[in-house]
Amino acid sequence: EAQVTQNPRYLITVTGKKLTVTCSQNMNHEYMSWYRQDPGLGLRQIYYSMNVEVTDKGDVPEGYKVSRKEKRNFPLILESPSPNQTSLYFCASSSLAGHNEQFFGPGTRLTVL
Amino acid sequence: GESVGLHLPTLSVQEGDNSIINCAYSNSASDYFIWYKQESGKGPQFIIDIRSNMDKRQGQRVTVLLNKTVKHLSLQIAATQPGDSAVYFCAESPGGKLIFGQGTELSVKP
Numbered sequence: 001e002a003q004v005t006q007n008p009r010y011l012i013t014v015t016g017k018k019l020t021v022t023c024s025q026n027m028n029h030e031y032m033s034w035y036r037q038d039p040g041l042g043l044r045q046i047y048y049s050m051n052v053e054v055t056d057k058g059d060v061p062e063g064y065k066v067s068r069k070e071k072r073n074f075p076l077i078l079e080s081p082s083p084n085q086t087s088l089y090f091c092a093s094s095s096l097a098g099h100n101e102q103f104f105g106p107g108t109r110l111t112v113l
Numbered sequence: 114g115e116s117v118g119l120h121l122p123t124l125s126v127q128e129g130d131n132s133i134i135n136c137a138y139s140n141s142a143s144d145y146f147i148w149y150k151q152e153s154g155k156g157p158q159f160i161i162d163i164r165s166n167m168d169k170r171q172g173q174r175v176t177v178l179l180n181k182t183v184k185h186l187s188l189q190i191a192a193t194q195p196g197d198s199a200v201y202f203c204a205e206s207p208g209g210k211l212i213f214g215q216g217t218e219l220s221v222k223p
Contacts, residue, residue, distance in 0.1 A: 101147075
């Protein structure tokens with residue numbers, strides 16, 4: 001089954017404790033992206049990647065890192081999480097750089113205390 | 114700055130009626146537009162897209178209209194059903210980025 005998976009689905013952590021949210025897709029997509037969704041602000045793009053070893057900042061990249069060492073994986077790294085990073089995070093992938101249907105993962109709800 | 118916005122945050126329609134959800138975008142460089150549907154507890158799901166060289170595109174029960182003159186995008190849902198109840202987002206794509214609007218919550222009354 002074609003899908004985007006994220007882990008963990010739920011995470012509660014404390015300020016400053018490094019964490020990684022994994023994202024994996026099995027559709028051989030070149031394009032992958034991370035978004036955060038907050039009430040009243042909709043979905044905002046954090047980082048995106050057009051292919052292996054190619055990453056670019058979205059609209060809200062501060063406090064996040066990403067890597068794209070393999071085509072299927074696009075982990076989101078929070079080196080020193082802060083409470084304002086409490087949010088619902090979505091990973092997505094598509095076959096062409098943003099110009100095809102993006103498939104979204106199920107979301108990761110992160111709470112930073 | 115860049116922004117994509119929706120005219121109404123909520124929309125309530127009677128089952129069987131047609132729904133129209135509107136969206137305004139601001140980036141003239143955007144050449145691709147998408148509508149997504151998000152049901153409670155789930156990730157956004159692609160509905161329909163349109164490129165800037167078109168002004169209308171139809172899918173199954175859905176139609177997207179693009180007016181580049183006034184930078185306006187709309188989603189029309191024919192014969193709205195209870196299963197259409199969700200939050201609908203428009204998004205624009207200037208290059209590799211994807212910029213979402215804030216969303217419109219559609220409620221379908223039986």
